[in-house]
Amino acid sequence: xxxxxxxxxxxxxxxxxxxxxxxxxxxxxxxxxxxxxxxxxxxxxxxxxxxxxxxxxxxxxxxxxxxxxxxxxxxxxxxxxxxxxxxxxxxxxxxxxxxxxxxxxxxxxxxxxxxxxxxxxxxxxxxxxx
Numbered sequence: 001x002x003x004x005x006x007x008x009x010x011x012x013x014x015x016x017x018x019x020x021x022x023x024x025x026x027x028x029x030x031x032x033x034x035x036x037x038x039x040x041x042x043x044x045x046x047x048x049x050x051x052x053x054x055x056x057x058x059x060x061x062x063x064x065x066x067x068x069x070x071x072x073x074x075x076x077x078x079x080x081x082x083x084x085x086x087x088x089x090x091x092x093x094x095x096x097x098x099x100x101x102x103x104x105x106x107x108x109x110x111x112x113x114x115x116x117x118x119x120x121x122x123x124x125x126x127x128x129x130x
Contacts, residue, residue: 017048026053027062038069044078046070051079054086064090 016023018041026049029037038046047070054063067075067090075083 016052017045023049026066027059034065035069038066043071043074047074047078047083050075050086050090051083 018026022037022041025037026034041049046066050063050067050070052063053059053066056063063086067086070087070090072084072087075087077083079086
């Protein structure tokens with residue numbers, strides 16, 4: 001019986017500036033190891049990698065992490081004006097999460113209660129629906 005699908009490994013995207021092996025290392029790296037992996041990559045190649053990853057929806061955040069290890073000028077050389085945008089976004093702090101309910105009562109103010117919304121509006125006041 002013959003197989004309908006090829007059994008070869010993953011193919012390299014021709015737009016990816018690094019080898020599939022190095023891309024896998026970057027993808028699997030934890031917060032501690034990633035800076036060490038990135039510093040071994042030449043600056044312009046690292047900037048190209050940041051732009052490449054940034055453009056992939058499923059690797060967008062990883063692209064921003066790689067961009068944090070890049071100089072603005074390198075990102076601009078690698079990706080044009082979007083490189084400046086990537087640089088700026090990589091330096092933004094993540095949004096603050098709302099306080100957890102367990103934190104209320106430990107010196108923190110309780111969140112304001114939500115307003116109730118009526119779908120009847122003011123026109124429905126005083127009308128009777130028999």
